Amino acid sequence: MKIAFCGKGGVGKSTIAALLCGALLESGYGVLAIDADPSPHLGRLLGFAEAESLTPLAEMRDLLAERAEKQGPYYNLNPKIDDLPEKFMLKKDGLRLMVLGAIREAGGGCACPEQTVLRRLLSFLILQAKEAVVVDMEAGVEHFGRATVVPMDFILVVAQPYRGSLETAKQILRLSQELKMERVVVVGNAVRDTEDEAFIQETLGVEPLVSFPEDREVLLAERKGKSLLELPGPSREKARELVKKLSSYGT
Ligand SMILES: Nc1ncnc2c1ncn2[C@@H]1O[C@H](COP(=O)(O)OP(=O)(O)O)[C@@H](O)[C@H]1O
Numbered sequence: 684m685k686i687a688f689c690g691k692g693g694v695g696k697s698t699i700a701a702l703l704c705g706a707l708l709e710s711g712y713g714v715l716a717i718d719a720d721p722s723p724h725l726g727r728l729l730g731f732a733e734a735e736s737l738t739p740l741a742e743m744r745d746l747l748a749e750r751a752e753k754q755g756p757y758y759n760l761n762p763k764i765d766d767l768p769e770k771f772m773l774k775k776d777g778l779r780l781m782v783l784g785a786i787r788e789a790g791g792g793c794a795c796p797e798q799t800v801l802r803r804l805l806s807f808l809i810l811q812a813k814e815a816v817v818v819d820m821e822a823g824v825e826h827f828g829r830a831t832v833v834p835m836d837f838i839l840v841v842a843q844p845y846r847g848s849l850e851t852a853k854q855i856l857r858l859s860q861e862l863k864m865e866r867v868v869v870v871g872n873a874v875r876d877t878e879d880e881a882f883i884q885e886t887l888g889v890e891p892l893v894s895f896p897e898d899r900e901v902l903l904a905e906r907k908g909k910s911l912l913e914l915p916g917p918s919r920e921k922a923r924e925l926v927k928k929l930s931s932y933g934t
């Protein structure tokens with residue numbers, strides 16, 4: 684099961700990604716979590732203490748330039764990347780985490796050599812993984828392109844019941860239709876009642892697969908910098924429900 688999260692900044696992508704990782708682990712899946720956000724903090728939400736001091740791969744300019752074999756205007760389009768996961772992956776109890784940082788699509792204007800290394804690494808990780816894969820992507824839709832999303836089984840678009848978040852979700856849904864992506868699913872977050880739920884559904888024309896409640900446990904865990912992997916309470920139940928529904932599609 685290969686799952687990518689997208690949606691407007693602050694809607695809860697990283698939060699729900701971490702909760703989903705917890706529920707997948709609990710159901711017996713191995714999990715590869717990939718943080719592809721420019722300001723990554725999935726590691727903290729997954730309880731990796733060392734993630735705080737980690738430099739995202741995207742910021743290791745020398746390493747990326749070296750792998751791209753950049754010489755003047757020329758570079759290697761097929762850089763060596765297969766040893767990088769072993770060097771930079773964090774691991775614990777069935778969970779692996781790779782902190783990539785910002786990735787730009789080639790079509791999105793950036794064909795720079797360093798980005799070629801990152802994109803190749805991302806595809807490699809997704810295709811090679813034997814575990815469930817959860818990718819926490821960048822906020823908006825600017826970098827939503829074929830290379831990143833095509834190997835995915837599910838794109839989960841996180842939406843909260845307010846206009847700004849729903850406009851971004853709509854754009855993502857439109858783009859994914861253009862890319863002929865199937866299994867693009869809306870997940871509600873901070874949904875307080877049926878009116879909130881209906882507002883999401885009416886605005887997007889799609890029913891959320893699962894809606895997460897506004898949850899004080901999530902807020903408190905964030906404040907304390909605690910892991911969400913074993914968070915008690917309603918969000919955990921919802922994450923379990925999400926795993927069940929995604930598995931029932933069969934991948
Ligand atoms: N269901 C929720 N209940 C309470 N707080 C939430 C919930 N979802 C997210 N948050 C809080 O909202 C903030 C933004 O969430 P985050 O997952 O970082 O968003 P994103 O990754 O989409 O930018 C965080 O402080 C997080 O703890």
Ligand SMILES: [Mg+2]
Pocket residue numbers: 696697698720724819
């Ligand atoms: Mg995030």
